[in-house]
Amino acid sequence: MATSATRPIRIVLAKIGLDGHDRGIQVVARALRDAGMEVIYTGLWQTADDVVRAVEDEDADVLGVSILSGAHLTLVPTLVEALRRRGLDRVRLIVGGIIPDADIPRLEALGVAKVFTPGAPLPEIAEFIRASVSSAR
Amino acid sequence: MPDQGADAPRSPEQAAFERALASAPEREISLTTVSGRKVAPVYLPPDISDEYASQLGYPGQYPFTRGIHANLYRGRLWTMRQFAGFGTPGETNERFKFLLAKGQTGLSTAFDLPTLMGLDSDHANAGGEVGRLGVAIDAIDDFERLFAGIDLGSVSVSMTINAPAAIVLAFYLVTAERQGVGWDKLRGTLQNDILKEYHAQNEFVFPPRASVRLVIDTIEFCTREVPQFNPVSISGYHIREAGSTAAEELAFTLADGFHYVEQTQVRGLDIDAFAPRLSFFFNSHNDFLEEIAKFRAARRIWARHLRERYGAKDPRSWALRFHAQTSGVSLQAQQPEVNVVRVAYQALAAVLGGCQSLHTNSRDETLSLPTLEAVTIALRTQQVAAYETGVVNSVDPLGGSYQLEAWTDALEAEAEAIFAEIDRAGGMIAAVEGGYFRRRIAESAFRYQTEVDAKRKLIVGVNAFAEEEPSSIPLLEIDPAIETRQKANLASIKAQRDRAAVERALAEIRRAAAGTENIMPSLLAAARCQTTLGEIVIALADVLGRYRMGA
Numbered sequence: 001m002a003t004s005a006t007r008p009i010r011i012v013l014a015k016i017g018l019d020g021h022d023r024g025i026q027v028v029a030r031a032l033r034d035a036g037m038e039v040i041y042t043g044l045w046q047t048a049d050d051v052v053r054a055v056e057d058e059d060a061d062v063l064g065v066s067i068l069s070g071a072h073l074t075l076v077p078t079l080v081e082a083l084r085r086r087g088l089d090r091v092r093l094i095v096g097g098i099i100p101d102a103d104i105p106r107l108e109a110l111g112v113a114k115v116f117t118p119g120a121p122l123p124e125i126a127e128f129i130r131a132s133v134s135s136a137r
Numbered sequence: 138m139p140d141q142g143a144d145a146p147r148s149p150e151q152a153a154f155e156r157a158l159a160s161a162p163e164r165e166i167s168l169t170t171v172s173g174r175k176v177a178p179v180y181l182p183p184d185i186s187d188e189y190a191s192q193l194g195y196p197g198q199y200p201f202t203r204g205i206h207a208n209l210y211r212g213r214l215w216t217m218r219q220f221a222g223f224g225t226p227g228e229t230n231e232r233f234k235f236l237l238a239k240g241q242t243g244l245s246t247a248f249d250l251p252t253l254m255g256l257d258s259d260h261a262n263a264g265g266e267v268g269r270l271g272v273a274i275d276a277i278d279d280f281e282r283l284f285a286g287i288d289l290g291s292v293s294v295s296m297t298i299n300a301p302a303a304i305v306l307a308f309y310l311v312t313a314e315r316q317g318v319g320w321d322k323l324r325g326t327l328q329n330d331i332l333k334e335y336h337a338q339n340e341f342v343f344p345p346r347a348s349v350r351l352v353i354d355t356i357e358f359c360t361r362e363v364p365q366f367n368p369v370s371i372s373g374y375h376i377r378e379a380g381s382t383a384a385e386e387l388a389f390t391l392a393d394g395f396h397y398v399e400q401t402q403v404r405g406l407d408i409d410a411f412a413p414r415l416s417f418f419f420n421s422h423n424d425f426l427e428e429i430a431k432f433r434a435a436r437r438i439w440a441r442h443l444r445e446r447y448g449a450k451d452p453r454s455w456a457l458r459f460h461a462q463t464s465g466v467s468l469q470a471q472q473p474e475v476n477v478v479r480v481a482y483q484a485l486a487a488v489l490g491g492c493q494s495l496h497t498n499s500r501d502e503t504l505s506l507p508t509l510e511a512v513t514i515a516l517r518t519q520q521v522a523a524y525e526t527g528v529v530n531s532v533d534p535l536g537g538s539y540q541l542e543a544w545t546d547a548l549e550a551e552a553e554a555i556f557a558e559i560d561r562a563g564g565m566i567a568a569v570e571g572g573y574f575r576r577r578i579a580e581s582a583f584r585y586q587t588e589v590d591a592k593r594k595l596i597v598g599v600n601a602f603a604e605e606e607p608s609s610i611p612l613l614e615i616d617p618a619i620e621t622r623q624k625a626n627l628a629s630i631k632a633q634r635d636r637a638a639v640e641r642a643l644a645e646i647r648r649a650a651a652g653t654e655n656i657m658p659s660l661l662a663a664a665r666c667q668t669t670l671g672e673i674v675i676a677l678a679d680v681l682g683r684y685r686m687g688a
Binding site: 017018019020021022023026027030031043044045047069070071073074075098100101117118119121122123 | 250251253254256262263264265266269270338339340378379380466469470471503504505579582583586587589590596599600607609612615685686
């Protein structure tokens with residue numbers, strides 16, 4: 001995988017499951033583009049397989065999924081497994097949305113790099129992604 | 138403040154006031170509303186129209202700016218209606234009975250995401266979502282259990298569902314049949330506003346034109362058969378939650394309403410036969426005076442358009458009735474107890490704006506569905522507004538405030554400018570398909586978030602006055618076994634029903650959908666023989682198609 005230090009960070013953003021709350025992910029997409037990243041937003045109602053295909057096709061460094069429906073403990077394990085099956089473990093997975101504090105360690109144990117909950121400032125999200133990708137390159 | 142005219146002579150007092158303003162320092166946060174409206178330091182008589190009779194008039198009279206009833210809450214308070222639903226129909230039925238016992242005066246049903254998206258509980262894409270955000274409904278037996286022991290002839294029921302709304306209406310009507318309640322006795326509201334799904338909420342299935350046809354079918358059917366029921370609740374709530382400004386919420390919602398009126402008129406229905414049963418649903422957000430101005434402007438704009446543009450003659454057609462819900466997106470996960478205070482101010486704005494019914498959010502709703510304790514506080518908040526604050530004892534008590542009247546006028550003018558933009562975009566359907574609404578909403582949402590990140594807008598507990606120690610409140614847990622139980626229930630319904638009757642019902646739905654006749658009779662027949670919601674949606678999609686939006 002070509003992750004040269006000069007290439008802009010490539011990030012796939014996706015809504016997985018049936019949840020249609022896309023205000024947050026759209027705002028985040030725009031902020032990351034403004035921060036110089038290449039953002040591919042897949043749109044609504046993605047399955048784990050749809051998302052993994054997008055990550056592969058786009059050769060993404062980072063995958064960000066947004067879940068506000070409470071189904072994260074069903075959807076995220078499926079997604080992590082789908083990434084692993086395609087050998088995409090290196091892709092940093094971040095989760096945004098309504099995630100109760102008690103569930104955050106459970107998601108991190110699955111391999112989620114970071115969970116951003118409501119109130120997370122946009123610059124903080126961009127900074128985390130930049131640091132996390134550069135440490136891996 | 139408006140320009141008072143170069144020639145207007147300034148009094149010594151005015152000149153002194155303007156000098157004082159010019160030299161007075163102001164705080165460094167943004168002195169604008171949540172929607173970005175510039176706020177003058179003070180509003181004065183020249184800021185408002187002197188056309189009292191045509192702009193305001195008496196409550197209960199055209200243009201209804203001051204309210205839709207002469208005595209408003211002196212006669213009857215608003216309906217206190219808390220949105221509820223989770224788990225299986227049995228669990229929601231218990232919550233309904235709890236709320237009625239606490240003094241709630243109407244029911245409001247939340248459905249789970251699979252139901253909202255037209256999927257049965259056993260669909261592969263429903264995994265993890267069954268019963269989580271609302272109640273799971275698959276077939277008519279579920280609906281009957283949902284309202285078991287609740288007399289549909291005496292309680293008004295609101296149902297928040299859109300893409301499959303016509304199907305849910307059929308389930309509701311058949312449930313009434315089974316209870317022995319005549320359709321003419323049914324009161325309540327079906328949300329059934331598909332246009333805002335494309336603008337903001339994203340729970341659509343069929344393409345826009347076909348979806349609007351289903352909405353008009355329900356309006357037409359209810360006008361004839363269910364005369365006391367509101368077949369559509371034209372909703373700005375979700376548009377606002379998605380990030381629009383107050384003016385955009387107002388204008389997009391009313392434009393949606395105009396589109397339904399026009400499409401129903403095309404069917405040959407007299408406007409005064411159906412317009413009195415159209416109802417609205419607005420957000421009551423943080424910016425107190427701007428929200429009250431928005432509600433007042435909504436009434437005036439609707440009255441003017443219905444009378445002047447669409448030729449309605451019945452005053453009930455002119456009067457805009459609305460439900461309000463406090464703003465979910467304004468609630469914060471940090472220091473959640475503070476949400477009780479936000480909700481109280483927002484509820485007061487809705488009451489001062491003359492709402493007909495109100496849902497107050499619970500303090501824990503940024504994290505989960507509300508616990509019983511949280512929902513009780515939310516309901517009590519409305520009861521304090523109604524019985525203790527005294528604001529209910531006169532109609533539109535803030536009417537005549539220079540600022541409120543100036544903003545009511547401004548919001549009306551801004552809405553008219555947006556209507557003209559929608560026309561220029563080719564009308565409602567072309568504007569939906571071209572992404573006009575979504576672009577504007579996304580732009581406003583981004584602008585607001587940028588203000589928050591820059592701390593030009595402060596949010597208590599988030600970017601100001603944060604606490605080190607996270608506070609924790611108890612949250613409602615949804616038992617994962619609910620999904621298993623609901624799927625077992627569906628399997629038993631499918632095993633016991635008459636499969637041939639279901640196939641005939643689905644064929645009839647396809648036939649009706651392909652033509653121009655009203656879809657409702659075929660949906661009622663399908664409901665009666667236990668056809669599932671998911672099966673009906675598939676049959677409709679076979680004919681009407683499915684809609685995906687460009688990312």
